[in-house]
Amino acid sequence: MTTITDLEATTTVNATPAQVWAAITDLPRMSSWSPQVVKTIVLGQVKEGTWFFNINHYGWKHWPTTARVVRFTPHSDFAFRVTENTTVWSFQLEETAEGTVVTHRRETPTGISALSRSLTKVAFGGEEGFTDELRTGMATTLAKLKADLEK
Structure with missing residues (x-):
């Protein structure tokens, strides 16, 4: 069986990188967008090194995870590593004439x-x-x- 590792999704948002950045780094808002995240509790101000906790769900199953911000380049690159599975989840932002291209990734640099x-x-x-x-x-x-x- 092949191990599936890195995943990626992309969209263009009619908003500035600063607007997108403000949204994606407001981690408690993630539960309003992600079908898996129920709640996020951040320990302190979001910056590189900040820890946070998620309650996730898949169907009726719920589980907690902890994560740490590992990349924090304003208006460009935001990433965090999930402790339990060692995956890195990220959002990269690129300004274009149409707005901001947002690339969401799940990377597995250490498997x-x-x-x-x-x-x-x-x-x-x-x-x-x-x-x-x-x-x-x-x-x-x-x-x-x-x-x-885009509301």
Whole structure:
């Protein structure tokens, strides 16, 4: 079986990079866009090194994660590493004539933790199906972000 690792979704938002940046770094707002995030609690001001907690869900299943901001380049690049599975989730912003291109990624620079792979198999029916759900969720997140910022 092939291990599925890096994922990516992109959209163009009719807003400035500063407007998009303000939204994506307001981490408690993520639950209004992401179909998986229920709640986010940030420990302090969002900047490189900041820790936060998420309550996530998939169907009726709920679980907590912790994450730390690992990249914080205003109006350009925001990323955090999830402790439990070692994945890095990011948003890259690029200004264009049409607004801001937002690229949402899930990267696996050190792979996915063995614990996470095992739990995905047992609790979520396997990596392939759960990865499809993540892909769909990333596209949904961007579509809702876009709709919110273009109101």
